Amino acid sequence: xxxxxxxxxxxxxxxxxxxxxxxxxxxxxxxxxxxxxxxxxxxxxxxxxxxxxxxxxxxxxxxxxxxxxxxxxxxxxxxxxxxxxxxxxxxxxxxxxxxxxxxxxxxxxxxxxxxxxxxxxxxxxxxxxxxxxxxxxxxxxxxxxxxxxxxxxxxxxxxxxxxxxxxxxxxxxxxxxxxxxxxxxxxxxxxxxxxxxxxxxxxxxxxxxxxxxxxxxxxxxxxxxxxxxxxxxxxxxxxxxxxxxxxxxxxxxxxxxxxxxxxxxxxxxxxxxxxxxxxxxxxxxxxxxxxxxxxxxxxx
Amino acid sequence: xxxxxxxxxxxxxxxxxxxxxxxxxxxxxxxxxxxxxxxxxxxxxxxxxxxxxxxxxxxxxxxxxxxxxxxxxxxxxxxxxxxxxxxxxxxxxxxxxxxxxxxxxxxxxxxxxxxxxxxxxxxxxxxxxxxxxxxxxxxxxxxxxxxxxxxxxxxxxxxxxxxxxxxxxxxxxxxxxxxxxxxxxxxxxxxxxxxxxxxxxxxxxxxxxxxxxxxxxxxxxxxxxxxxxxxxxxxxxxxxxxxxxxxxxxxxxxxxxxxxxxxxxxxxxxxxxxxxxxxxxxxxxxxxxxxxxxxxxxxx
Numbered sequence: 001x002x003x004x005x006x007x008x009x010x011x012x013x014x015x016x017x018x019x020x021x022x023x024x025x026x027x028x029x030x031x032x033x034x035x036x037x038x039x040x041x042x043x044x045x046x047x048x049x050x051x052x053x054x055x056x057x058x059x060x061x062x063x064x065x066x067x068x069x070x071x072x073x074x075x076x077x078x079x080x081x082x083x084x085x086x087x088x089x090x091x092x093x094x095x096x097x098x099x100x101x102x103x104x105x106x107x108x109x110x111x112x113x114x115x116x117x118x119x120x121x122x123x124x125x126x127x128x129x130x131x132x133x134x135x136x137x138x139x140x141x142x143x144x145x146x147x148x149x150x151x152x153x154x155x156x157x158x159x160x161x162x163x164x165x166x167x168x169x170x171x172x173x174x175x176x177x178x179x180x181x182x183x184x185x186x187x188x189x190x191x192x193x194x195x196x197x198x199x200x201x202x203x204x205x206x207x208x209x210x211x212x213x214x215x216x217x218x219x220x221x222x223x224x225x226x227x228x229x230x231x232x233x234x235x236x237x238x239x240x241x242x243x244x245x246x247x248x249x250x251x252x253x254x255x256x257x258x259x260x261x262x263x264x265x266x267x268x269x270x271x272x273x274x275x276x277x278x279x280x281x282x283x284x285x286x287x288x289x290x291x292x293x294x295x296x297x298x299x300x
Numbered sequence: 301x302x303x304x305x306x307x308x309x310x311x312x313x314x315x316x317x318x319x320x321x322x323x324x325x326x327x328x329x330x331x332x333x334x335x336x337x338x339x340x341x342x343x344x345x346x347x348x349x350x351x352x353x354x355x356x357x358x359x360x361x362x363x364x365x366x367x368x369x370x371x372x373x374x375x376x377x378x379x380x381x382x383x384x385x386x387x388x389x390x391x392x393x394x395x396x397x398x399x400x401x402x403x404x405x406x407x408x409x410x411x412x413x414x415x416x417x418x419x420x421x422x423x424x425x426x427x428x429x430x431x432x433x434x435x436x437x438x439x440x441x442x443x444x445x446x447x448x449x450x451x452x453x454x455x456x457x458x459x460x461x462x463x464x465x466x467x468x469x470x471x472x473x474x475x476x477x478x479x480x481x482x483x484x485x486x487x488x489x490x491x492x493x494x495x496x497x498x499x500x501x502x503x504x505x506x507x508x509x510x511x512x513x514x515x516x517x518x519x520x521x522x523x524x525x526x527x528x529x530x531x532x533x534x535x536x537x538x539x540x541x542x543x544x545x546x547x548x549x550x551x552x553x554x555x556x557x558x559x560x561x562x563x564x565x566x567x568x569x570x571x572x573x574x575x576x577x578x579x580x581x582x583x584x585x586x587x588x589x590x591x592x593x594x595x596x597x598x599x600x
Contacts, residue, residue, distance in 0.1 A: 039350050040340050045457070050339050050547045050572075151466070154454040157345070166451070166473060170466050247350045272350075273580060280573060 001068050003232045006031040006242075007221065008067035010058045013041035014252065015153070015191035016073030017259035019097060020241075022214035023071070023221055024262055029236040030225075033062055039246035039272050042153055044122025044190070048080040051124070055081040056088050057275035061244075063089070068230045070094040071221060075101075075189050075213075076122045079130035088279050093224060100220040101187050101213030102134035106142070108185045108209040114141045118178045121189030123148040131189060145181055146189075149174045156192045162199035171196065175203060187211045195259075243267035246275075301368050303532045306331040306542075307521065308367035310358045313341035314552065315453070315491035316373030317559035319397060320541075322514035323371070323521055324562055329536040330525075333362055339546035339572050342453055344422030344490070348380040351424070355381040356388050357575035361544075363389070368530045370394040371521060375401075375489050375513075376422045379430035388579050393524060400520040401487050401513030402434035406442070408485045408509040414441045418478045421489030423448040431489060445481055446489075449474045456492045462499035471496065475503060487511045495559075543567035546575075 007027075009020045013036045020034050035058050037043075043051050055077050059070060070092055072078045072085065078096030085094050109115035119131045126148045135142050151170050160167050178186070186208055188194055194212045201210050225231040232239070245252045245267045256264035307327075309320045313336045320334050335358050337343075343351050355377050359370060370392055372378045372385065378396030385394050409415035419431045426448045435442050451470050460467050478486070486508055488494055494512045501510050525531040532539070545552045545567045556564035 039346060045548075045551075046339060047548045150458050151451070151454055154451055158450050166466060166470050169469055173466060248345075248347045251345075272353075273577065277573065 001066065001230065003068070003230050004031060004236075005066050005068035005230070006033045006240075008033045008035070008059070008062045008065070008070045009073045010035040010055065010062070010070070010077070011037070011072075011074040011191065012043040012054075012077065013038050014157075014255055014259050017256055017264075018191050018194050018212075019071065019073035019214045019217050021259065021261040022218040024239070024241070024260070026215075026218040026222055027225075027232070028238060029232040029234060030239040032239060032241045033065060033067065034241065034243045035062060035270075036243070036245045036252060036267070038248055038252060042122070043074060043076040043080075044124050044150060044153065046076075046124060048084075048124075048128070051077055052081040052084040053277050053280070055085050056277050056279055059085060059089055059092070059094075060278050061270065061275055063092070068093065068228075069221060069224060071217065072096045073217070074191060075130075076124045079125045079128035093228065095217075095220060095224060097191065097213045097217045098130050098134050098189075100216035101189065101211055102131060102138065104211045104213065104216040105185050105187045106135060106138045108211060109139065109142065112184060114143055115139070115184040116143045116145060116182055118183040118186045119144065119146040119189045120149040120152070120174060120178075120186065120193065121146065122153070123150055125189055131187065145178050145183060147174060147178060149190075149193075152196070153190065153192045156195045162196050167196065168199070171200060171203060175200065179204060179208070183208060185209050185211060188213070241265060244270050246270055246272050301366065301530065303368070303530050304331060304536075305366050305368035305530070306333045306540075308333045308335070308359070308362045308365070308370045309373045310335040310337070310355065310362070310370070310377070311374040311491065312336070312343040312354075312377065313338045314457075314555055314559050317556055317564075318491050318494050318512075319371065319373035319514045319517050321559065321561040322518040324539070324541070324560070326515075326518040326522055327525075327532070328538060329532045329534060330539040332539060332541045333365060333367065334541065334543045335362060335570075336543070336545045336552060336567070338548055338552060342422070343374060343376040343380075344424050344450060344453065346376075346424060348384075348424075348428070351377055352381040352384040353577050353580070355385050356577050356579055359385060359389055359392070359394075360578050361570065361575055363392070368393065368528075369521060369524060371517065372396040373517070374491060375430075376424045379425045379428035393528065395517075395520060395524060397491065397513045397517045398430050398434050398489075400516035401489065401511055402431060402438065404511045404513065404516040405485050405487045406435060406438045408511060409439065409442065412484060414443055415439070415484040416443045416445060416482055418483040418486045419444065419446040419489045420449040420452070420474060420486065420493065421446065422453070423450055425489055431487065445478050445483060447474060447478060449490075452496070453490065453492045456495045462496050467496065468499070471500060471503060475500065479504060479508070483508060485509050485511060488513070541565060544570050546570055546572050
């Protein structure tokens with residue numbers, strides 16, 4: 001596989017662009033494909049079976065472009081679908097955002113014998129216990145407090161900033177009990193949440209580090225590419241970015257730069273009817289553009 | 301078509317159950333099919349093309365059960381997809397929730413020469429101007445103030461009640477400017493919003509009627525069935541209810557009664573791969589359960 005092969009980054013919508021932006025900043029020479037499943041966003045209250053199917057469909061769609069690595073840039077999709085995706089596409093290198101975030105949280109917890117690590121995330125991510133597992137593997141004595149915070153994505157998507165009183169009240173409701181329990185570190189377990197990172201940092205004060213997994217994820221991708229000798233050399237030309245969405249390309253074009261941090265080219269629209277699940281008893285779409293009756297007649 | 305044919309009610313998820321509940325209460329002898337597209341919920345920030353496709357797929361799925369009437373029990377889907385659905389299924393009787401709500405709003409506005417009618421709804425419903433059109437047809441001098449209130453659905457879905465301070469603050473932010481403009485009537489332009497109807501009524505006071513289109517929609521359906529001689533007689537046996545969802549039947553079973561108002565049987569899960577869009581160049585799914593190669597060999 002050539003080093004100029006792209007890195008494929010997939011997400012339920014716009015949030016994964018914070019991860020794509022960190023990868024662009026850390027590895028500016030890499031070509032990136034970004035897929036946002038805006039017709040079926042959000043994933044945060046859906047089941048593992050459904051989210052895994054969506055992820056398989058997206059990877060299957062991007063596979064002909066021969067990505068050298070696939071990043072599931074969504075905590076919910078990582079929690080519910082990463083293992084399934086690795087099994088479904090055994091030849092592909094695939095990673096998520098939870099392991100890098102867990103690693104950074106454990107590092108930030110320092111040498112405290114039994115640190116209390118907090119995670120805020122979607123309902124589905126919390127229910128999956130993916131952070132408990134990932135952190136537990138690294139620090140057996142860590143205590144965890146994980147809280148679903150489903151209002152934060154809609155607050156971000158509505159365009160509310162950290163100065164909005166509804167944002168401040170909702171975050172205070174979510175974070176105060178965790179703070180009062182003596183939380184040592186907070187992980188932002190959803191790619192939308194870094195939009196309020198400054199506000200959350202001010203609320204918790206300097207003693208509680210706030211972990212945003214986007215930067216950690218970019219470093220994880222770099223390490224994986226180095227290990228497999230697929231890192232594009234720093235003197236290569238600047239990498240390209242191609243975006244795909246399943247709904248509303250103009251809205252994506254309007255909002256994307258806020259998450260990505262750099263200008264974003266117009267996305268390509270992909271119909272959900274052109275997405276296929278390679279594991280679903282091999283459904284084959286035969287697209288008949290003439291009426292079925294006419295086709296039957298011509299076959300006689 | 302027999303009078304015992306079912307009424308099909310479709311929605312993006314749970315909200316349409318408020319409409320289904322009003323139809324059950326008004327027409328207890330009618331058989332009801334309810335379809336909640338929980339794998340792709342919410343529709344409120346998606347495009348007309350995508351929502352129309354989803355609606356065509358759902359009607360196509362329910363059509364073999366020969367519904368005598370179809371209700372699009374979602375304001376966003378009514379605003380974006382009702383006209384398209386009527387064109388796509390010319391033999392079917394289909395109605396939505398906006399016309400009944402608009403009719404009730406005009407009646408509630410009374411004889412004031414130029415009443416100010418407020419509507420709160422999803423982004424997509426507001427952008428569609430469907431309420432302006434429906435109300436403008438009935439009262440040419442009505443003035444309108446329509447506001448997208450995208451936080452209300454997530455607040456309801458998180459299970460927050462009217463006593464929650466975040467709910468109260470968000471509603472105050474949304475409604476106070478409309479109230480200060482001198483709004484005469486408020487339409488709840490989304491089937492989730494009746495959950496906060498009492499709180500909204502207390503905030504606005506008795507001079508501003510709050511219109512919840514579920515009851516109006518049920519009366520509209522009754523009138524349509526009477527007009528077409530398809531109303532089931534009141535002495536018939538109690539009607540049945542069958543529910544279909546595209547994701548997470550247990551969550552639906554857990555939350556449905558809160559919206560429907562009556563006990564709800566376990567829903568049937570429908571894979572989104574079994575939904576077809578009859579207008580999309582007639583895609584035909586050929587499901588090959590054996591590996592493709594084996595099928596080819598057996599055909600030789």
